[in-house]
Amino acid sequence: MHQDSVKTSQSSADDLITAQQLFCERDDRVLFSNLEFSLRRGQVLQIKGSNGTGKTTLLRIICGLNQGYEGELNWQGEPMAEHLESFYGELLYIGHRVGVNKVLTPLENLRWSAGLQGPVSEEQLYQALADVGLRGFEESACGSLSAGQQQRVALARLLLSPATLWALDEPFTTLDVSGVALLEKLLAEHAGRGGAVLVTTHHALQVPDLKVLNLG
Amino acid sequence: MVETAAQTSTAQAFLATLKRDLLIAYKRKNDMVNPFMFFLIVATLFPIGISPEPERLSEIAAGVLWISALLASLLAMDNLYRADYEDGSLEQLLLSPHPLYFMVLAKNIAHWLVSGLPVVLVSPLIAYMLSLPEGSFGVLFLTLLLGTPVLSLLGSIGVALTVGLGSRGLILAMITLPMCVPVLIAGTLAVEQTQNGASLMGFLAIEAAMLLAALTLAPLASAAALRISVN
Numbered sequence: 001m002h003q004d005s006v007k008t009s010q011s012s013a014d015d016l017i018t019a020q021q022l023f024c025e026r027d028d029r030v031l032f033s034n035l036e037f038s039l040r041r042g043q044v045l046q047i048k049g050s051n052g053t054g055k056t057t058l059l060r061i062i063c064g065l066n067q068g069y070e071g072e073l074n075w076q077g078e079p080m081a082e083h084l085e086s087f088y089g090e091l092l093y094i095g096h097r098v099g100v101n102k103v104l105t106p107l108e109n110l111r112w113s114a115g116l117q118g119p120v121s122e123e124q125l126y127q128a129l130a131d132v133g134l135r136g137f138e139e140s141a142c143g144s145l146s147a148g149q150q151q152r153v154a155l156a157r158l159l160l161s162p163a164t165l166w167a168l169d170e171p172f173t174t175l176d177v178s179g180v181a182l183l184e185k186l187l188a189e190h191a192g193r194g195g196a197v198l199v200t201t202h203h204a205l206q207v208p209d210l211k212v213l214n215l216g
Numbered sequence: 217m218v219e220t221a222a223q224t225s226t227a228q229a230f231l232a233t234l235k236r237d238l239l240i241a242y243k244r245k246n247d248m249v250n251p252f253m254f255f256l257i258v259a260t261l262f263p264i265g266i267s268p269e270p271e272r273l274s275e276i277a278a279g280v281l282w283i284s285a286l287l288a289s290l291l292a293m294d295n296l297y298r299a300d301y302e303d304g305s306l307e308q309l310l311l312s313p314h315p316l317y318f319m320v321l322a323k324n325i326a327h328w329l330v331s332g333l334p335v336v337l338v339s340p341l342i343a344y345m346l347s348l349p350e351g352s353f354g355v356l357f358l359t360l361l362l363g364t365p366v367l368s369l370l371g372s373i374g375v376a377l378t379v380g381l382g383s384r385g386l387i388l389a390m391i392t393l394p395m396c397v398p399v400l401i402a403g404t405l406a407v408e409q410t411q412n413g414a415s416l417m418g419f420l421a422i423e424a425a426m427l428l429a430a431l432t433l434a435p436l437a438s439a440a441a442l443r444i445s446v447n
Contacts, residue, residue: 063311065446089223089313097304101236103243108236115232116312119224141243162223 014040015077016165016196017062022071024057031057035071037213041164044187044197044207049215055200056096058215059169062198063093092117092163096170098154102143106134106153109142110160118162128159132182147174155179158186165196172203229314230322237326240299251292251331252338258284259342270347277346278356278407282400284342285335285364290389292331293371296323297379297442306379307446316439324365324372324435332364348407355410355419359403362423369434370395376441399426 015038022035031054039045047055060066062073064084073080075087100109106129114120120128129138132152142150151174158166166187172180180203187197188207199205224232241248262280263273300306309319339360340353348356374392378384406419 065307065310067447085313088311091311093307093311095304095307097302097307099304099308101240101299101303101305103240103299104236108239112232112236113308115224115236116229116308116314117224119228 014042016041016075017080017198018072018074018077019062020072020074022058022061022069022073024054024061024069026054026057026068032215035215037211039165039196039198039211041194041196042191043209043211044191044199044205045211045213046205047198047200047213047215048202053215055215056169059167059198059200060095063091063167064088065093090164091167092157092161092165093167094154094157094169094171098151100142100150100153103141105139105141106145106156107138109153110156113157114160117157118160120160124160128156129153131159132156133178148176148179151175152179155183155186158190164194166190166198168197168199168201170200172201223313226314226318229312230318233309233319233322234326237323238329241326241330247292247295248330251288252334254291255284255288255335256338256342258287259346263346274347274349277343277348278352278404280346281339281342281348281356281360282363282403285332285339285360286367286393286396286400288335289332289364289367289371290392292327293368293375293388293392294384296327296372296375297445298375301379301445306442310443310446316442317435320372320376320435320438320442321431324369324438327372328365328368332368336360336364349411352407352411355407355416358416358420359406359423362420362427363399363403366399366423366426366430367396369430369438370399372438373434373441376438376445378445379442380445380447399423402426 018038020036023033024031035058037045047058049055057066061069064080064087075083080087099113100106101112104112107125110125110128114125126138129135132155134149134152134156137145137149142153145153151171155171171183175183184206187199187205190197191207191209259280262276266272266276297306300309310316312319336357340357343353343356371388371392373395374388377391378388381387402419402422406416406423409419410416
């Protein structure tokens with residue numbers, strides 16, 4: 001990548017995200033404190049932990065969806081809160097609720113995502129749906145698809161988005177064996193291209209250069 | 217695709233969101249027809265409940281139409297962000313690289329086109345049924361045309377604030393209705409005063425000012441409220 005933004009002294013040139021002394025409590029219970037990590041281009045960071053240890057919360061904090069934390073979050077060496085626009089331009093988030101409208105068809109859902117993120121052609125839309133195994137379902141309402149298929153519609157966004165950073169919350173839960181293999185392949189390819197991935201899952205990820213963050 | 221970080225312009229994102237919401241409304245015809253039918257039913261109940269005499273009806277016609285329009289817009293409000301909140305689309309919207317102001321505005325415009333505009337278009341018919349004096353049809357139509365978008369924009373703030381709550385019940389009406397009172401007053405006064413010979417332009421100017429203020433400020437408030445609601 002050819003980006004030459006100014007870096008502060010403590011972060012290395014490739015760091016996309018650095019977190020320092022993150023602290024978060026919910027309902028008078030400390031979820032994590034003094035949490036430090038960094039994420040570079042080409043890395044896959046898996047956030048691990050038992051139920052209720054704040055995996056999703058951490059992911060939402062990083063994405064700016066949750067403001068209830070203390071500490072420092074930097075995007076490419078700069079405070080994240082001041083560079084939200086450039087951050088969101090490079091971020092693709094797929095949450096626990098995957099953002100697929102049930103009334104619309106997979107095609108229409110993707111068309112909207114593309115309208116928000118980066119322009120793509122109709123052929124690319126069809127190709128992306130075929131790649132995630134939804135050939136023939138392009139025109140069915142998403143409400144009539146299974147949970148795993150809806151998850152696949154969301155995964156098609158990974159193929160179309162120009163984003164550098166993927167933030168995925170439990171993306172494996174509803175996928176079948178072939179879906180899991182497909183997603184692992186996508187994650188590895190993305191990291192290989194110089195992208196970065198943040199993913200919360202219990203699944204034993206088969207991805208090269210995997211970094212694990214354990215939340216108790 | 218990391219190499220080509222091409223992004224859509226905000227105008228494209230605005231249009232994509234507008235199109236999407238209109239498409240959803242078209243596919244969920246119930247949501248589209250309900251407010252409209254509600255408007256018709258409420259407005260037709262007044263002659264039955266009060267009196268079918270043209271003299272008495274003509275006095276209250278403007279108020280009845282405005283209140284019916286207000287209630288119909290309130291009924292339709294909950295659809296604005298609810299489904300998006302539940303399926304996660306709202307998060308996608310919040311995390312788009314475009315100013316949330318324009319995304320919210322697109323949703324509000326789509327919402328008004330679907331729930332507000334039909335009410336405005338059918339209002340002369342109901343006005344005729346309620347024996348509104350003939351000279352006031354145009355005034356009523358214009359004030360509704362300027363006023364109902366304000367109702368949608370203000371209602372959007374209330375919905376954005378309450379979308380994260382489990383049981384909303386009356387709270388949406390409690391938040392939204394007080395904000396809508398000035399619009400209601402201006403709308404009904406315009407009809408009443410022009411019947412007594414006042415100039416229409418002053419009232420239209422007031423309504424247009426309200427619309428412009430709502431257009432510029434309400435989506436900002438909605439956007440801030442949405443960020444709080446997903447927190």
